[in-house]
Amino acid sequence: MLRLLRVGVLILLFLAFLDPRWPMPGRVVYLLDFSPSARESVFASADRLPRDGIYVAFAERAVRIPSPTARRLDLGEGTDLKAAFQEAEALKPTRVVLVSDGLFEPIPAPFPLDAVYVPPKPHVAVELVPPPYPLYGETVGVGVVLEAPLPTEARLRVEGPGGVLERSLRVEGRKSLTYTFSLTEEAEVRAVAEGPWGRSEARVRFAPVDRPKALVLGDPALARYLEAQGFRVEEGPFRLPLEADLVAVGLGVLDLPEGAPEALRGYLRRGGGLLFTATPKGLFFGGWDRSLPEDLPLKPLGRKGAALVLVLDVSGSMEGEKLSLAVAGALELVRSAAPEDYLGVVLFSSSQRVLFPPRPMTEQGKREAESLLLSVRAGGGTVLGPAFREAVRLLQGVPVERKGILVLSDGLISDPQDPILALAGASGLEVSAVALGPDADRAFLKALAERGGGRYYQAATAGELPRLFLKEGQEVFQGEGLEGRFPVKARPHPLAQGFSPPPLSVLLPARAEPWAEVVLESEGRAVLALGERGEGRVAALATDLSRSWRGWEGAAPFLGGLARYLMGSQKALALYTYPEKNQVRAVVLGRLENPLFLSGGREVPLVPTGPARYEVVAGEPGVLLDGKRRIPLTLPLPGEWTPRDGKLVLKALAEASQGRLLALEDLGRPGSSPLPLRPYLLALALVLFLLERLLEARSFARKA
Template identity: 80%
Template sequence: MGRVPVLRGFILFLLLLAALDPRLPLPGRVVYLLDFSPSARESVFALGESLPRGARYVAFAERAVLLPSPTARRLDLGERTDLRAAFQEALRLRPSRVVLVSDGLFSPVPPPFPLDALYVPPKAHVDLRLVPPPYPFLGETVGVGVVLEAPRPAEARLRVEGPAGPLERRLRVEGRRVLTYAFPLTGEAEVRAVAEGSWGRSEAKARLLPADRARALVLGDPALARYLEAQGFLVEEAFRRPLEADLVAVGLGVLDLPPGAPEALRDYLRRGGGLLFTATPKGLFFGGWDRALPEDLPLKPLGRKGAALVLVLDVSGSMEGEKLAMAVAGALELVRSAAPEDYLGVVLFSSSPRVLFPPRPMTAQGKKEAESLLLSLRAGGGTVLGGAFREALRLLQDVPVERKALLVLSDGIIFDPKEPILALAATAGVEVSALALGPDADAAFLEALAQRGGGRFYRAATPKELPRLFLKEGQEVFQGEGLEGRFPVEALSHPLTEGFAFPPLSVLLPARAEPWAQVVLKSGDRALLALGERGEGRVAALATDLSRSWKGWEGAAPFLGGLARYLAGGQRGLALYAYPEGEGVRAVVLGRLEAPQVLVGGKEVPLVPTGPLRYEAVLREEGVLLSGKLRLPLALPLPGEWTPRDGEGNLKALAEGSGGRLLTLEELPRRATASLPLRPYLLALALLLFLLERFLEGRRRPSEVF
C-alpha cells in the first residue's frame, strides 16, 4: 500500500525537473552558406581549402544547391544574389549553427535562425548598364544613362556607340558613376557600350522606340520655338481657335492677340492644357498677363514701384448711350488690371469739371469702390476740358509714385482755349496721352496734346474699340521693369532640374511666386521659373528672355523640352522619373492615367496618387506600366549585383540582428553541439506515472470495502 505515496513523490520530482528545462548535449551540424554570385565566388573559391571539413556546404547565387565539399565549384547558379534560396536550403538540413561566407553585396533578408558571417572582399570589376528614357518623343534630344558601378575602385576604358557617334572615356570608377549619351531621336535607335580593364570586360545595349510627336503653339517667342523643334515638337506660331495643341507658349502681350484670347487660354488650361509664359519684350509682365490672368499666372512682379493714372473722361451730352457705356467698360478694364501698388483716379468734364474719385491704390477695396462709382456715370452738358485737366494734374501732385500719367478721352470739339492746355501739358512733368472717339472728335487737338505731353495718341473709330485701347494705355503705364546683367541661377529640387547645371542669365524680370505655385529655378530672392496646376492643366512662367539668356548653352533645348513635356503631361504627355531609394527605386509618373499599375513578376503593383496627375510607387524589379490601353516597359536604375555597398557592415548588421556575430577565419567553427530538450520526455513520464497512480488507487479502494 506504500507504492502510491512513492509514485506521487516521484511525479512531483519529475515536474520540478521539467520546470528546470534540462537538455542533453549531442553532436550538432554546422552548415556553411557559400556565396557563389559573380562578385564573391572568386574569393570564396580561394577560401575553400581553409574551410573546416565535416560540415555541410550550400552554394548559392540566384539558386542554392548542396555541395559535396567546400572545394567544389558551381558556375551555373545565376548572376545575382538571393539569400532566401540559401536560407530555405539550410533549413532543410536542420542545422545547429549556420555560417554565411559572402562579400555582403546583396539586399538584406532576415534569417530564420541565428546566423554567423565571414566577410570576403568582392572581385575587382566594373559593371555597365544602359538606362534609356522611358517615354521619348520623336525628334527629342534624349539622354541614355550610362551607369558604371564598381564595389572596389577600378580603372576602365569606356566606349559608347550610337546615333551621335562614338564616345570614348578613360575613367576611374569608385562606387557609381553615371554619364549621359545624348542624341536627337529621329527613329528607332540602338546604343551599345563596352567597358574594359585589367578586371575584364562588360557590355550593354539599349533600344529606343520613339513615341508620337507632341504639338506646341508658340506665340511671339522664336527662340523657344526653335528649342522645341530641336526637341521633336511640331511647332505652330499662329494663334487660331480652337486651341488643340498639347502646349501653348505665350511670348506676346494681351493686346497682341485677338479679343477673347485670355479667356480662351484660361478655358484651355482648365480643360487640361499646358501653358508657358516667357518674358520676351512683349510677354509676361510687359504683356500684362499678370493682370489679364491674375489667378492663373504663377509669377507676379517683385518690387514694382507702382504708377498713377488719371482718366479725364468726356461725359458731355454727345457721349450718351453706347459711347459712355464702352468708356465705362474700358475704365473698368483698367481698374481690374491695376495692381495694389498702382493708383487710379477719374476726373469728368462736360460743362464743368467733377472728380469722380481721386487717385487711390487699387487694392481689393479700392477696386470695389471705383467700379461702383464708374457704373453710376451719366452724360450731359458741353465739352469744356481746361478745368478738369488742371484738376487732374493737381490730384497727381501728392501721389507717392515716380511715374504719373493722364489719359484724356473726348468725342467732340473742345470749347475752351486750347493753347493754355497744350502749354500746361508740356510743362507739367506728367505723361499725357489722348484718345479721339469717332469722326466728330477734335483729333488734331488731341494728337497735339499727346505730343506735347510726351504720351500716346489713339483713335477709336467706334465705341467698341475703347476697352482695348484703355487696356493698352494701362499696359504702357503700369508695365514692369527688366534687369540686365549677370544673374546666377539656383535649381531647386524637382524632377525637371535633375542633371542640369544652369548658366547665369543676361536678363531677369524681378518676380515672386504665388503661394499655390512651386519655384523650380530662382536667382537670389527672385523666382525665375515657377509652375503649378490650375483646373486640370499645368501652367508655368519663365522670367527671362530666351533670345538673350542661355544662348549657346547645350542644355537649353533638353531642359525646355522637358519643361514643355511636363506641362503637356496634363493634356496627353507622360513623364517618368526614377530615384534610387534603399534597395529599390521610387518611380514617379506624371500624366493623365487611368488607375495606373505596374506589372512586376506577374503581380500588379498599384501606383498611388500623390498629387494632381502624379503617381508614385517603390519598385524592386523592372516591369510594365499599365494604364488603360497603355503598356510601357519600365527600365529602372535598380541596384545590381555590383552596386557598391558596405558589404562588411551589411554582414555584421545581418548577423548581430539575428543573434550571431561577424567571425574571422580563425573563428570558423569546425563542429557544433546540439542539445536535446528533456522537458517533453519528463512531462510524458510524469503523466504516465500519474495515470499509474490513479489505477493503483482504484484497485485499492474495493479491497478496503470488504
C-alpha cells in the same frame, strides 16, 4: 516497495524538468553561395568542407550537388536566399550551415542556422540608370553607378552621344557619376570598368518619349528656334482649351479673342508654361503689363506716363445696356492705366459734369475712379460743347507730355459743331471719338477725330465698347522701345550656364517684379525674368527675337532650355531615388493625374506627400502610369556587389535562428541531432505512478 516507486517517480520528474538530450547522428545540409561575389572563395574552401553532408548550391536558383567540390556556374548572377532556404527545408535537415560572403539582404531562417563567412571577390560592378522621362532636345543625364564590396581601383570609360568620358578612380562602396548630352534621337550609352580584378560593363538604350508642343502666337522667330530644338510648334490660332505644353505670346491683348487674358491666367495657374516676347505687338506694346499685372514678371522702366479724359455721353438714349457697357469700357481704361498715368471722366447730357478730374491711377486712385463710374446714371439731351471745353481745360495742368481726349456718343450732337471742331484742332491734344450704334452722329465724330489727330472708332453694338476703350488706352498709355547695341550679362542661373548672349539690337526698358528672378540683364535693366505663379511658370523677354540674336548659334539651345523649364511644372518630371534597405524610395516631382507604379504585375498608387510631389517604395524596376503616359523607372537597387559588412550580416542571421557564426575548421566536427529525453522520462514516471497507485489499492483491499 511503494516507497521506492514514489522515489522513482520524483527522480524521473526532476530529470524531465532538466530536459536532458541524447546525442544521435544528424542530417546536415550545407548551403554553398555560388553567386558571382562569393563563388571563388567558396570554391577555394571546398576541400576543407566535410564529405558526410548534403550540399545545395545557390545563386538566383538553388540545386542539390553531389559534393562540395562540384562546380555550377549556371545558377544566375544574383543571390536569392529564399530559394536556398526552401531547397534546404525540403530536405528535412537537423542542421543547416550557410557558407557565403553575406552580400545580400537577410531574411529569417525557418530552421536553426549556422554560418561560415568567406570574403567576397574584389570587383567593381557598373550600372547605367537612364533618365526617367527624356524629352526631345533636352540635355539628359545617364547615371553611372559603380559598386565594390571591397575598396578597389578601376578604370572607367563611358561612350555615347556626348563623347568619351574616361576616369581612373578608387571605388569604396558606391560611387555615382553623371554622363550628359543633348537628346535628339535614339541614343545608346556604354560603360566599361576594368582593373586587376577583371572587367564589367553595361549598356542602355533609350529614345525621346515625347516631343513637347508649343503654341506660338505672333513670333515667327521664336517658332523657328523652338522647331530647331525639336518642339512641335503650332503658330495659332488661339483656341480654347489651351492644349499645349508651352504658350508663347508675341501679340497684343487686342489681337487675341475676347477672354484671352483670363484664359492665359487660368492656364498658368493650373500649371502651364507662359513666355511673353517683345515683338512690335507684344509684351508692353501689347498691353500685357496692364491686362496681367499680377502675372507678368517684367514691368516697364522709366515710363513717362500719359493723360486721358473720357468725355462720356449719358443722355437718355444711353440708358440701359449702352450705359452699362460704356461704364465697363471705362473700367477697362482704369485697370489698364499705370500709376504714372492720369485718367479723368467728364459726363455730358443736357449739361456737363466732371465725374472726376485727371488723377494718377495709383491703387487708391483706381478704387475711387471705379466707385464713381459705377454711380453714373443716364438722362437728358446731347450737348457736347461745354463738356469738351471742360476736358481741354482739365488737361492743361497735368504734368505729362502726351495728353488725349476720347469722346463717346450714340446720338446727334445738338449744339453747334464748328466751335468744337476748331477747339479740337487748336488744343494740341490727341482727340479720338467712338460712334455707338446707327443713330450716332458719325460724320461729326469722324471729323472730330481727324481734326484732333486721334482715332475714330465705330461700334455697331454696345458690346464692342470695352475692347475699343482698351485699344484706345493702349494707344495713349503705350510703352517705349530702344534701338541700338545693348550688352547682355547673364546672372548665376542654371538656364544661363554655359551661354554668353551677344548684345541686343532692341530693348524694352524693364524692371523685374519682386517675386521674379532675373536671368539676363543689360546695364541694370532686366532682359529676361521668370517666376512661378500658381502651379505654373512664366517668363518675359524684353527684346524682339527677329532683330536680336539672329546670328547667335546659342539662341536655339538657350530658348529651348528656357521653354523646357517653363513647361516643366506641367509636362516634365523630376525623379529622385533614396535607397532604403533592399528597396528604393522614388520621389516624383511634377503634375500627375492618378499616378500608379506597375512592378511585378502589381499596381501600387503613388502617395502624394506635398504639392506636385509623389512617393513610392519600390523593390524592383517598373513603369510609372499616369493617364496615357508610361514612364519606365530604372531604379539603382542594391545589386550583387552592393557594399555590406557580410560577416556581420551572417552573424546576425545565425544568432536570430539560435545558431552561431563558425570558422571553417569548426565544420570538421561531426554533426549531431540531440534526442530530447523529456517525453520518455515523463511517460516512465506516469507508469511508475500508476503502478504505485495499483499496489497501494491492493494493499488497502487486503487489510479490509
